[in-house]
Amino acid sequence: MFTPVIMAGGSGSRLWPLSRRYNPKQFLALTGEGSMLQETLKRLENIAHRPPYLICHEEHRFLVAEQLRDQGIAEATILLEPEGRNTAPAIALAALQALRQDENALLLILAADHLITDVVEFQARINDAKELAEEGQLVTFGIVPTHPETGYGYIQRGASLGGKGFHVKGFVEKPGLATAQNYLDSGEYYWNSGMFMFQAKCYLEELERFQPAMVEACRAAIEGAQQDLDFMRVDADAFRACPSESIDYAVMEKTEQACMVPLDAGWSDIGSWTTLWEVSDKDDRGNVTRGDVLIENGHNLMVHADSRLVATVGVDDLVIVETKDAVLVAHRDQVQDVKKVVETLNAQKRRESDTHREVYRPWGVYDSIDNGHRYQVKRITVKPGAKLSVQMHHHRAEHWVVVSGTARVTNGDKTYLVTENESTYIPIGQVHALENPGSIPLELIEVQSGSYLGEDDIVRLNDRYGRC
Structure with missing residues (x-):
């Protein structure tokens, strides 16, 4: 049997504003009922x-764990990268752990x-590749x-391998339109999917031939790894010393062992809003x-409404995407420039490039429903049995009003229950915690007031999710 290695990294810029840095497209339900990862x-x-094996960045670990739980997958290995070093090192981590x-x-x-729309064809080609x-x-x-x-990018096929696939004659970069048409007409070229199958030891042997420093750094990172809850944290310093390179450049373009299995299974990388429009079901x-949308005399539109x-x-020929905190309007021929909007938001240090108004945490979710000078209002949902960290704030006080469910509140040296239509007050500097001891979600309104209301004014003293 084989081990699936799912690369779950990504910055979330090309499908902004739906996709964000802390909630990129692989965790969104874009083409089916589940997320793209699911x-x-x-x-x-x-x-x-x-x-x-799931490989993801540290900041996405709870999204990955929660989506695996939703799928009923309990035995997965979640490898955390302290920072992205491209695909060749990430795959090397998985190969070393698998060995x-x-x-x-x-x-x-x-x-x-x-x-991938044709799953039967996809699975048949996996067997060929195997x-x-x-x-x-x-x-x-x-x-x-x-x-x-x-x-x-494209792959040029070479000699046949008995009907299962072909030797790889060469890899070529993204071509111009005329060259791409020549590739299509020749019948010898295929799109480079970024999907692979090989024995872990064969990959590492070839990687060591061409990038020995990369293998050495990844081996040190795995040897220094530590288990943390559901996650495997590789040694951060060792991994940061690793060269950054894609598997194509590091191995596939240099090895004599590269071969290709053709795949015709309705594949797309959903690389832009126009791509998503192309693969989605359309009206006449x-x-x-998607969502609450009304179109009068419009054609070839992509309209996504999240909250209104x-x-x-x-x-x-427009793409219109509405979320709770941002609206994108773009011509379908210009969506490649959405990333420039994200670059501008990053330069201005605006949170809309990083997070949504609604933010998911391992214990539940909060929605920042209002804010102003020296105050912020959040709607907080805590999952049954979940608990926020034991924490304190230097610059803000908090007032909690329970809307539904029951809260167990730690407030200084006191612990007590707060039920529907009841409230409690947390002074500045007070050590406190919030827990849902019940069997239904806990809903509450939190009103923060103070001189500074940023998330970095959280001093965690104890946390069951390892965030201290």
Whole structure:
């Protein structure tokens, strides 16, 4: 059997404002009922495999853990990167860890943010790749192109490998339109999917040939790893010393063991709002809508409404995305420049590039529903059995009003219950904690007041989620 390795990193810039730094697209439900990460895991359900590895950044760890729990996946290994070092080191971490459990470990490398509509075809090609990988090949999946795409790299096929795949003749960078058309006409070129299958030891042997410093740093990072709750934290200093490079540059473009399995399974990387429009179901006027949307005399629109009615009149070929704290309006031909908006927000240090108004935590969620000079109002939902950290604030006081459920409140040296329509007050500097001891979600309104209301004015003294 093989071990799926799901690459769940990403910055969340190309699908802003729905995707943010702390909640990028792989954790959003864009193409199905579950998130893209959950859909990636779901398409492996009917094929035998070992428990998966998930590789993600430290700041996304609770999103990954919660979405795995929603899927009923309890045995996954979640590897935390202290910072992104591109795909080659991330895969090396997974390979080194897999070899600790099985010297013949076989890895299937997948991205958490890809769409694949034909799962049966996808699983059949995994079986083809498995046979080649067991022979020592480093297998990549080449997407059968449907049009002259200039946004993807390409793979040129070489000699046939008995009907299962082809040797790789070469990798080429993103081409211009004329070159992309020539590639399509030749029938020899495939889109580079960024998905792979190989034996862990074969990958590491080739990586050590071309990037020995990378393997050395990753080995030190794994040897110094520590288990933290559901997560495996690699040694941060060792991993930061690792060179940053993609698997294509580090290995696949140099090795003589590269081969390719063609894949024609409705693949897309959902790299922009226009791409999402292209793969989504449309009405008879070419419009894609989600949420409370009203369109009058509009064509080829992508309209997403999160929290209120969005109405359009007499406009075509636009992308309109509404969230609780931001609205994007862009022409479908210009969506590649959405990342420039995010760059501007980052330069201005605005929170809209990082978080939504509604923020998920391991204990639940809070929504910042109002704010002004020296005050902020949040609606807080705490999951049954969950507890916020024992903490204090230097600059703010808090007033809690329970809307539904029951809260167990620690307020200094006192612990007591607060039920519906009751309230309590937490003074500045007071050590406090909030817990939901019940079996239904706890809903409360928190009013903060003080000279500084930032999230970094939280001094955690004890935390069951390891955030101290």
